[in-house]
Amino acid sequence: MALTKKQIERILAVSRYYYQDDLSQQEIARKMDLSRPTVSKSLQLARDNHIVTINIHDPFEDTGVMREQLRTKYQLKDVVIAEQANYDEQGILEQLGAVTADYLDEIVTDGVTIGINWGRTMEAVANHLHASHNRNVRLVQLKGSVTNSSEDNFSADITQKFNRAFHTQASLLPLPIVFSDARIKQLAMTDQFIKQVVTQGDAADIALYTVGTTRPTAMLFQSGYLDDQQIHQLQTDAVGDVLSHYITATGALAAPDLDQRTVSIPLERLSKKRYAILVAGGQAKLQPIHAALVGHHANVLIVDQAVAKALLRL
Template sequence: MLSHKQTERLLAVSRYYYQDNLSQIEIAKKMNLSRPTVAKSLQLARDTGIVTVQINDPFTDGAKLQQALKEKYHLKDVVIAQQVNHDEAGIRDHLGAVAADYLDTIVTTGMTIGLNWGHTMLAVAQHLHASQAQDVQLVQLKGSLTNSAETNYSAEITQQFNHAFHTQARLLPLPLVFDDAQVKAAALHDPFIQRVVQTGYQADIALFTVGTTRNDALLFRSGYLTADQITTLQRDAVGDILSHYITASGEIADPQLDQRTVALPLSHLGTQKYAVLIAGGEPKLRAIHAALLGKYANVLIVDQAVAKQLLKL
C-alpha cells in the first residue's frame, strides 16, 4: 500500500506529464528525481489506478457535450476548444484560436462587430485571419482604463482587428468608470459619443468574456475602485461582463457602481445576432455560469473542462 508521501509524488508526476505535457526529463529536473524514477512513477500511477486512460471520440462525446450545453442554456451555438492543460494562458490561447476560426464562419459583408478588451480578446486578436467580408464596422463596447498604469491591450486588439477586417474601429474615448453618474450621463450626451454608443447598440456581433473577482482582477488593480468596494464585490459578485459585476444568478451586483460604468448595458447584451461569450479556465466557471443564466450570450466558446463542469451546476 502506498504511503501518503508516495501518493503525493505519483499525483505530482502524473499531473506534470498528462496535464502539463512535460517530458520525463523535464519532470525529473523539476522534482529533483532521476528519469527512471519518473518513468517508474508513471507506470505505478497506471497500475494503482491513480491514472486511467480513456479514449473519447470527438465525433460522439464532443457533439453530445455541445448539444447538452445548447439545451441547458438555450444557446444557438457552442464551440469547445481542445483541452491541452489547465494553464490559464494556454487555455486563453486555444480559445482565441477557436474564436478567430468561428468569426470566419459568421462575419459577412456589412456586419458590425462590438469589441471588448483584456487578455482573452487579445488572444482572439492574435489569431485573426484576413477577412473576405466587405464594409465591416468595428466598435468598442466599453470605456478604457484612462487613469491606470495597467494595460488592457485595447490598442493592440483594435489594431489587429482593424487589419483583419480592413477598417477603422470606432473608439469610445471615455473612462471605464466615472466618479459621478451624472457626469457620465452628461458625457454620453455628446453627439460623437452618442454615435459610437448607438453603433454598439446596433452591432450584429458582440465579442466578450467574463472576469473574476480574484485579487489580481484587472479592474481591481486599475485604481477605479476603493478597497471597500472591492471587498463588497468579492462578497456579492462572481465576476463581471463588460465590467458590469454580476451575482451568481446573473443580476447586477452593485447598481450604484453600474450607473457610473461606461459600457454597453447588460439589457442590450444577448440581443445581437451573435452574442459570443469567449471564456474558459476553472477560475471563471461561476462567472460563465452566471452570464449564461442571465441570457447575456447566445454563443459560447469554452474549454472542455469547464464545459463538462457547467453541466454539473
C-alpha cells in the same frame, strides 16, 4: 493462466513504474534487475489479467454531446468547445483565441458591425485573426477603454489587430470605464461623437466579450477606479463581471449604483444581438460564466473542455 503471489507482486511493481512513474522498459529492467523481455511480458500479463486497463478518451467523441447539452441547458444558439491540452491559463487562452477567430470566419458577412471588448482573452482572439475577405465590416468598442492603471488592458493592440484583419477603422469609446459621479457620466454621454459610437454599439450585429472574476488580480480591480471598500463589497455580492457590469450568481446586477457610473453597453441589449458571443475559459471563470449564461447575457458560448464539463455538472 493462474498467477502466483510473487508474479502478481512483480507485475504490479512493473506496471506502477511504467504507467505511473513513466519509466521506460529498459529503465525498469535495470531498476528491478530483470531482463527486458520479462518486463515486456509482465506488462502484457497486467493487461491480460485486467490488473491494468487502458481507456482512451476521445475528445471528438464527447464534444458534440457536450455542445448539445450546453445549448439545451442555457438555451444558447451555438456552443464551441476548444480542444484542451492542459490546464495552463495561457494555453487555454491560446486555444480559445484560435477557435474564436475560426468562428468569426464563419459568421462575419459583408456589412456587419462587430462590437469588441478588451483584456487578455480578447488579445488572444486578436492574435489569431485571419485576414477577412468581407467588405464594409465595421468595428466598435462596447465599453470605455481608459484606465488609471499602468497595467496594459491591450485595448490599443486589440483594436489595431481587428482593424487590420477586417480592413476597417474601429469607432473608439475614449472614456473611463467608471466615472466618479453618475451625473458626469450622463453629461459625457451627451457628446455628439460619443452618442454616435454608443448607437453603433447598440446596433452591432455581433458582440464579442468575456467575463471577469472578483479575484484580487482582476483587471478591473487593478484599473484604479474602485477603492478597497468597493472591491470588498463586490467580492461579497458578485461572482464576476460581464463587460464591467458586476453580476450575482443568478446573473442579476450586483451593484446598481456602480452600474450607473459605468460606461458599457447595457446587459439587456446583449441578448438582442444576432450573435452575443461569450468567450471565456479556465476554472477561475467557471462561476462568472455560469452566472452570465443563466442571466441570458449571451447566446453563443466559446469555452474550454474542462469548464464545459464543469458547467454541465452545476
